[in-house]
Amino acid sequence: MTTSGLCYRAEAKKIPHRDLAAWRQDLLTRLETGERLVSLFGRREDDSALLTAVLLGLEGDLALSRTTAPLARGYHELTSIRPEFHCFERELHEQTGLAMPGHPWLKPLRFEQRGATMSEYPFYRIDGKEVHEVAVGPIHAGVIEPGSFRFECHGEQVHHLEIHLGYQHRAVEQLLLERDPLQLTPLVETIAGDTSVGHAWAYCAAVEALTDCKLDDEVEFARALMLELERVAMHLAALSGLAADIAFLQGATTYGRLRTTAINASMRLCGSRFGRSALRPGGVRLRPPESTLEGLFESLKLLQRDLEPMRDLFLSARTVQHRLKGVGVLSAQRAQELGMVGLAARASDVAIDTRSAPRGGAYQLEPLAPVVHPDGDCWARACVRIGELEASLDWLERVIRRHAKWDQPRRAPGRLAPNQLAVTLIEGFRGEVMHCVETNDQGRLLHYKVQDPSLRNWMGLALAVRGNEISDFPICNKSFDLSYCGHDL
Numbered sequence: 001m002t003t004s005g006l007c008y009r010a011e012a013k014k015i016p017h018r019d020l021a022a023w024r025q026d027l028l029t030r031l032e033t034g035e036r037l038v039s040l041f042g043r044r045e046d047d048s049a050l051l052t053a054v055l056l057g058l059e060g061d062l063a064l065s066r067t068t069a070p071l072a073r074g075y076h077e078l079t080s081i082r083p084e085f086h087c088f089e090r091e092l093h094e095q096t097g098l099a100m101p102g103h104p105w106l107k108p109l110r111f112e113q114r115g116a117t118m119s120e121y122p123f124y125r126i127d128g129k130e131v132h133e134v135a136v137g138p139i140h141a142g143v144i145e146p147g148s149f150r151f152e153c154h155g156e157q158v159h160h161l162e163i164h165l166g167y168q169h170r171a172v173e174q175l176l177l178e179r180d181p182l183q184l185t186p187l188v189e190t191i192a193g194d195t196s197v198g199h200a201w202a203y204c205a206a207v208e209a210l211t212d213c214k215l216d217d218e219v220e221f222a223r224a225l226m227l228e229l230e231r232v233a234m235h236l237a238a239l240s241g242l243a244a245d246i247a248f249l250q251g252a253t254t255y256g257r258l259r260t261t262a263i264n265a266s267m268r269l270c271g272s273r274f275g276r277s278a279l280r281p282g283g284v285r286l287r288p289p290e291s292t293l294e295g296l297f298e299s300l301k302l303l304q305r306d307l308e309p310m311r312d313l314f315l316s317a318r319t320v321q322h323r324l325k326g327v328g329v330l331s332a333q334r335a336q337e338l339g340m341v342g343l344a345a346r347a348s349d350v351a352i353d354t355r356s357a358p359r360g361g362a363y364q365l366e367p368l369a370p371v372v373h374p375d376g377d378c379w380a381r382a383c384v385r386i387g388e389l390e391a392s393l394d395w396l397e398r399v400i401r402r403h404a405k406w407d408q409p410r411r412a413p414g415r416l417a418p419n420q421l422a423v424t425l426i427e428g429f430r431g432e433v434m435h436c437v438e439t440n441d442q443g444r445l446l447h448y449k450v451q452d453p454s455l456r457n458w459m460g461l462a463l464a465v466r467g468n469e470i471s472d473f474p475i476c477n478k479s480f481d482l483s484y485c486g487h488d489l
Contacts, residue, residue, distance in 0.1 A: 004361030006425040008062035009209045023067035040088035049096040060357040074099030084339025110166035126152040145484035176448040192486035197275040198428030202435040205424040207281040211413035221403040224362035228392040231429040233262035235385040238481040246323040265299040283410030324379035328464040328476035342431020348376035354427035381479040418443040452486030
């Protein structure tokens, strides 16, 4: 199937299913030869758990591998060998009760099925007469979502940061199973509100794969247009917040003002400043382009015109360089070990971008090269955002001039095929958004797995803060700009 991301569909019975020991060894072997772990998840089946591993092969194709593990015995963990497994294995233990012998840090992600209270969370502690602890959150002074940050400090230097989330767990995956599978977009769009288009596209692509609903390239370009507008708006919001945190007020006000221009462009196209209702299974719901193209071009020109001097001012300001360079460094090796994705990975010289390796769709017809920076610090993450802003705006202008034919009628998807599984990856502004949908023998939803890129990147923030002063944390936090609700599914 042609899509502007990565898509895998297979009959569930034909997915390779190995015994536990062979499955574990096969995963390690494939990762050692260069394949990349995308996800590991499972579901309970009586007194066992069906585990599914998703990998990205050397040729850029998705592949799945399955096994069944008894809950009481489980399997010997993989995190100590491959740290990128840590969040997946912790989630597996939490959601299914699967034992994980030998796991070095088997702490809850969202307190599912545990019976423990937040006050009983086992925070890590460093002993020493001169070590002090600073607790921030879960309720913050700003209008942001809840999250707890526990710092172990020696003087002003942070030795360890433990991030504790899960305060607003909404049971999204369970809700998705309880509704009509063709009418889930309004719920999917609220999984992470600033990634409404990214999650909606991943969902639509999965449904279309399971219903054999093939779309024209014009629909793919329309979806990519909305996705890039979302990327532009969110990068502007992050740069505005980052500039405010370092008291660079010219950047804070200018980037904040231009974010309004970007989200208003989305509103002209679909009636929502956050891109909601723009995507639906079988097509898009955009207004006729003839009535919006002129205003859209004006918005893009305004963004390009005002961002150029702001970019030069931001990058040349010594105060900005002093506060961002060398702060919150995450090396390329550490980013790869943790399985970092998206912008946070690319700022650490790890060129992971689903848009650059599709099997068709808008990004193959109109390529958009990933922006990579070698330094891995707050400066690098700001530079990647600035570079992606320019790349996305140029791409949008080119696409609108060449492919502005999006008033295509929606194609009504049929029934979901029975006993099938589809996995889709879409490159949201933070990184790859994954949706996995599996049906039973009647074509109804059997399992729905959602993965926001923030799940894989929060640990990167915790390690990037080590060795920095505690006053650097707001800068590091904003440079990653991760989602609380995207994690607290």
